[in-house]
Amino acid sequence: MAAIGYGVSDFVGGVASRRVAALRVVLVSYPLSVLIVLMIAPFVSGSLTASSLVWGALSGIAGGLAVWWFYLALASGPMAVVSPLTAVLVAGIPVLIGLGFGERPGAIAFVGVVVALVAVVLVSKESPDETVGEISGGRAMRFTKKVALLTVGSGVAFALAFVCLHRIDGEGGLWPLVLSRASATAVVWIAALAAHQFSPPRGEPLKLAVYVSVLDVLANMAMLYAFQGGLLSLVSVIGSLYPAATVLLAMVMLGERVSRIQQAGMLLALAAVGMIAVAS
Numbered sequence: 001m002a003a004i005g006y007g008v009s010d011f012v013g014g015v016a017s018r019r020v021a022a023l024r025v026v027l028v029s030y031p032l033s034v035l036i037v038l039m040i041a042p043f044v045s046g047s048l049t050a051s052s053l054v055w056g057a058l059s060g061i062a063g064g065l066a067v068w069w070f071y072l073a074l075a076s077g078p079m080a081v082v083s084p085l086t087a088v089l090v091a092g093i094p095v096l097i098g099l100g101f102g103e104r105p106g107a108i109a110f111v112g113v114v115v116a117l118v119a120v121v122l123v124s125k126e127s128p129d130e131t132v133g134e135i136s137g138g139r140a141m142r143f144t145k146k147v148a149l150l151t152v153g154s155g156v157a158f159a160l161a162f163v164c165l166h167r168i169d170g171e172g173g174l175w176p177l178v179l180s181r182a183s184a185t186a187v188v189w190i191a192a193l194a195a196h197q198f199s200p201p202r203g204e205p206l207k208l209a210v211y212v213s214v215l216d217v218l219a220n221m222a223m224l225y226a227f228q229g230g231l232l233s234l235v236s237v238i239g240s241l242y243p244a245a246t247v248l249l250a251m252v253m254l255g256e257r258v259s260r261i262q263q264a265g266m267l268l269a270l271a272a273v274g275m276i277a278v279a280s
Contacts, residue, residue, distance in 0.1 A: 005219025007245025016208035020201040030185040032213035046173015056176025059164035064187025066157035077147030084124040089155025091240035098233030112275030116237045122265025123243045166227040
C-alpha cells in the first residue's frame with residue numbers, strides 16, 4: 001500500500017509539475033498533509049512519547065531535504081542517471097543498516113531483496129526516447145560534481161527518512177507522523193523561499209496538490225505501520241518499489257512509452273514482493 005501510495009502520488013505530482021514548478025506543488029501538499037493527519041490522529045489509539053516524536057521530526061526533516069535536493073539535481077542533471085541512482089540508494093541503504101543492526105532475513109527473502117534492488121534500478125530507468133541527447137532548454141544536462149552530490153545526498157536523505165520511520169515505536173499512534181509532516185513542511189518552505197518560488201499554484205495544479213497530500217498521508221501511514229510490524233531490510237525495499245506504480249500510470253493514463261527494461265523491472269518487482277511475502 002505504501003509503495004502504491006508513493007507511486008500514485010509521484011504520478012499526480014509529476015502531472016502538476018508539468019504546469020508549475022514542482023516545489024510549488026509540495027509547498028501546498030505538505031502543510032495539507034499535516035492538517036489531514038491532525039484530523040485523523042485523535043481517533044487512533046496512541047500516546048505521546050518523546051522518542052517517537054523525535055524520530056518523527058527527524059524523518060520529516062530528512063524527507064524534506066531529500067525532496068529539495070532531488071528537484072535541484074533534476075533541474076541540472078540527466079534524469080536517466082539521477083533517478084535510478086537515487087532509487088537504488090533509497091532501497092539499498094536501509095537494507096545495509098538493517099543487516100548492520102543484526103536483521104537476518106531468510107534465504108528466500110534475501111534473494112527477494114536483491115531482485116527488488118535490481119527492479120528499482122530498471123523501473124527507474126528512463127526510456128531511450130526520453131533521454132536522447134540529454135538536452136533541456138537548449139543546454140546539455142550533465143552529471144557534474146554538484147549534480148552527483150545532490151543526487152547522493154537526496155538518496156541518502158530519503159533512505160534516512162525510512163530508517164527514522166522504522167525507529168518510531170507503536171505507542172505514539174499517528175502523532176509522530178504529525179511531527180514528520182510538519183518538519184518536512186518547514187524544510188520545503190525554506191527551500192521555496194530560497195528558490196524564490198514561495199507562491200502556491202492555482203487552478204488544476206492546486207487541485208492536484210490536494211490529491212498529492214491525501215496520497216502522501218496514506219502512503220506514510222502505511223509505511224509507518226509496516227515498519228512497526230516488519231524488518232527494516234524487508235519493508236524498506238518493498239516501499240522503494242514505488243516507481244513501478246508511477247511508470248504504470250504514465251503508460252496507461254498518459255500513453256507514455258515504456259521501455260523493455262522498465263517492463264522487465266516491473267515483472268521483477270512483482271517477483272521480489274512475492275518472494276519477500278512468502279518468506280515473511
